[in-house]
Structure formats: C-alpha cells, structure tokens
Amino acid sequence: DADVTQTPRNRITKTGKRIMLECSQTKGHDRMYWYRQDPGLGLRLIYYSFDVKDINKGEISDGYSVSRQAQAKFSLSLESAIPNQTALYFCATSAPDRGKETQYFGPGTRLLVL
Amino acid sequence: EDQVTQSPEALRLQEGESSSLNCSYTVSGLRGLFWYRQDPGKGPEFLFTLYSAGEEKEKERLKATLTKKESFLHITAPKPEDSATYLCAVQASGNNDMRFGAGTRLTVKP
Secondary structure: OOOEEEEOOEEEEOOOOOEEEEEEEOOOOOEEEEEEEEOOOEEEEEEEEEEOOEEEEOOOOOOEEEEEEEOOEEEEEEOOOOHHHOEEEEEEEEOOEOOEOOOEEOOOEEEEEO | OOEEEEEOOEEEEEOOOOEEEEEEEEOOOEEEEEEEEEOOOOOOEEEEEEOOOOOEEEEOOEEEEEOOOEEEEEEOOOOHHHOEEEEEEEEEOOOOOEEEOOOEEEEEEO
C-alpha cells in the first residue's frame, strides 16, 4: 500500500464551488505539506503543518485553507474555486532527522475548475 | 529570495548517450539540495539529497554532484526507462519550505 494517499485523484468542479482534497499518510511523519504544480512553474508550496496544532502559510496560500484533523490526515480546501486554480495538487510528508529532512510525495490530485 | 533554475527545459538523448542536467540555485545558506524524478501523472519520487559542496551521490546510472552555486545530475548510458521529468529543490537554513525548479524533461530514445 502507498505511504501517502490522496483523494480524489481527479476532480472537475465549477467556478464558485467549495471543494476539499484529502491526504492521508502511514509513514508516521509529523510534518505535512500541500503543493500545486503548474506547467513551467514547478511545485509551489500552499500550506504546511508540523503537527496537529500547527498550520503555516506557504508561498501561495490565498484562496486556500487547510485542516489537520490528525497526525496522519491533512486536508486542503478551495473555498470558492476559480479557473486559475486548475492544477495538479500534491501532498507531501517529512520527518526531520538530525537536521536532515526529505519530503515524500503522494500521487497527486488533478483538479479542473470550469 | 531563494531561486532555483534548471536547464535545459527538455533533453532528448539516444539510448547510451550520457549527459548532464543542471540546477543553479541562490539561497541564503543551503540546508539541503534535493533531486526528484517525476513520471507523467505521478508524484515526485525522491532520488538524492546533497548537503555540502563537494558531496556526490550515486544510484544506478545517476550521479548527483554539488557546488556552492549549482548541482548536476549526470546520467551515464541512459535507457528508455530513465525518461521522466527531473526536479531539483533547495531548502534554506532556518527555512521550513523547499523551493523547486521547473524541471528538466528527459526523453531517451531506443
């Protein structure tokens, strides 16, 4: 079974709708992240969380919100979806180890906003 | 501001034709430089982390090197299954996020 899972894998929605993307992990990591990927722009950080009570904005948090329901679950919400939020969304997890840290990514959610 | 630039954007090689991918970076104190492989429709797959200039890491046909300004991913005698997008990312000291480059899309023809 995959260590980091994302649901749904594909989603089509309409402008103005609220949607939620979910991420679950079995790696036992405390840190979780949400990124979006656009062609030619690479991955950009939306939000990250270092534990259940910790939420931090990333580079492009406007229009998004997150919820850390448990150590293993981190959800991303689009409050009112707009077409330029069409992108590939990835969840990642990590655990620091003596100052070193590697992020491990889920399979992604492809979102289309009409 | 931390920046990561990867070149070339795309690279086409014949099977067996060795080459290198470049990742140039500017960061206020490097905590780590990461290489990932991404196949179409999938999440990035971790390859290497480099922490200090002069460090090298190898895995099968891939070898990553690091200087104070750039990193190279050398591909020796590539095979078609090495075709993928290769992503580079940096993490700065005192910073909790990673800054990614746009990637190099590698195609290896048989």
